[in-house]
Each structure stands twice: as structure tokens, then as C-alpha cells.
Amino acid sequence: MKNNITLSHWLAIPALALSLGASSLAFAQDTTLKAVTDPSFVPFEMMDQDSGEMVGFDMDILHEIADRAGFKVDLNTMDFNGIIPAVQTGNVDLAIAGITITDERQEIVDFSDPYYDSGLRILVSDGSDVASLDDLEGKRIATKIGSTSYDYLQEKLGDDAEITPYPGSSDMYMALMGGSADAVFYDAPNVGYFAQTKGQGKVKTVGPLYEGQQYGIAFAKGSEWVEPANKALEAMHEDGTYDEIHEKWFGAAPDAE
Structure with a gap:
């Protein structure tokens, strides 16, 4: 049996494909x-x-x-x-x-x-003599619950420091500013932003960038x-x-x- 496809049928095929393509794009955008x-x-x-x-x-x-x-x-x-x-x-x-x-x-x-390329950084009060992670032994360190900074502190300092995880970034900074923490250890861009804004003149970042990270x-x-x-x-x-x-x-x- 012959395939009875006319020229008009062949012309309709690419038009149909184009229509389906446009419909798929519209679906994706929705x-x-x-x-x-x-x-x-x-x-x-x-x-x-x-x-x-x-x-x-x-x-x-x-x-x-x-x-x-x-x-x-x-x-x-x-x-x-x-x-x-x-x-x-x-x-x-x-x-x-x-x-x-x-x-x-x-x-x-x-x-x-x-x-985004990041890492971990130490934040301390402006008059602090802390200069590196080694100086945090025996100190009270604020960090964030569920963060890689908390895991890093546990691995490097463990029981040699008082590590307190807080639910939010603002809680960590309040602890430092209020004197209930000696340092904050957290993601470098967040720590640096706080030091340049609300903490300007009161806190400073110190030490190198620890544990290079990518977001x-x-x-x-x-x-x-x-x-x-x-x-x-x-x-x-x-x-x-x-x-x-x-x-x-x-x-x-x-x-x-």
C-alpha cells in the first residue's frame, strides 16, 4: 500500500515541530x-x-x-x-x-x-590579641549551627575550646559584641561584611583564610x-x-x- 502523503502534509510537519517547540519553551518558562x-x-x-x-x-x-x-x-x-x-x-x-x-x-x-569561592575566618573584638586559630585554644568561640565552620572547629580544637553553635549569624555577633564569646569563626564574606558595617571600629578579622570552600x-x-x-x-x-x-x-x- 502506498503512503499517500501530499506536499501539503510534508510542509505541515516542520510547522508542527516548530509549534511543539514553542509550546515546550512556554511550558518551561511557566x-x-x-x-x-x-x-x-x-x-x-x-x-x-x-x-x-x-x-x-x-x-x-x-x-x-x-x-x-x-x-x-x-x-x-x-x-x-x-x-x-x-x-x-x-x-x-x-x-x-x-x-x-x-x-x-x-x-x-x-x-x-x-x-562563589569562600573560606572560614576569625572575627574578634578590636583590642583582642588573637591572631590565628591556635590562639583560640581555651577561648569561647561562637559559630553557626549546621555549618562547616562548626565541623572545622570540632575537628581542629574539639575539647580544647568552648565552641557554641548559634541558630543565626546575628546571634553569633551579639555574643561577641556582648562579651559572652571571645571570637566568631564563620564564613569569610559574612564575617568581613559585618566587620565593615555594624561592627566597624569594634571588631576585626584576623588570621588567614581557613579551609577554602566553594558555594x-x-x-x-x-x-x-x-x-x-x-x-x-x-x-x-x-x-x-x-x-x-x-x-x-x-x-x-x-x-x-
């Missing part, structure tokens, strides 16, 4: 992903008191990636120690909160390519959005958008200096 962040990790994410919206370096990165990858964001907040479990259990699709990429975390969530966006295991996010991030580096966002919050990016 996709909304549930996202979560920790509102206390300044200046990566924080609440704008005037607008009531979350702002910060991470927020600018997330929204730019979402625009380029073709999804919308339904953003909520929670304490940092609940973020990875929320992604792992599928309660949210992704999380961005200065999350350090670790082997342990990679076993339960998928990460985007690294989008990534956490996705649920097997998420189809990891690759689009990585492509968007790569394009942001290539066209200078990433450098613009970095300069807005931290000054010139290291590779631009």
Missing part, C-alpha cells in the same frame, strides 16, 4: 520551582525592611539564573540547619544560602557548579534543572553579568582585579 534560603546570611541573603523582599548576592544570582534557565522562583526562608533536609526530602526543589559543597552533602543532594546551589537528587542552571551560570561569567553582581555586593571579583 515552571515554578520551590526555593529556600536562610535570611540571616548577610550579604548573600537578607530581608529588605522597606520592600519586605529577600535581597543579596545569592538572590541576584538565583533570579538571573532562573531568568536564563527558564523557570520562576517561589522563595521561602528557614533556618540553615533545615535547608539540606528540605531539599533531600523533596519539600523544595532547590536551595541557595551560601551552601558549601561537601562530599557528605553531595551524597544526598545535587549541586550546581560552584558560583553551590543545592537541587533535589536527579533534578533536571542542574544542567540549565550551570549553562546559565557559565553564560553569566562569559558576558560579565556575574562580575557586575559581585561588584555590587563585594567589590571587583578576584579575576577582574
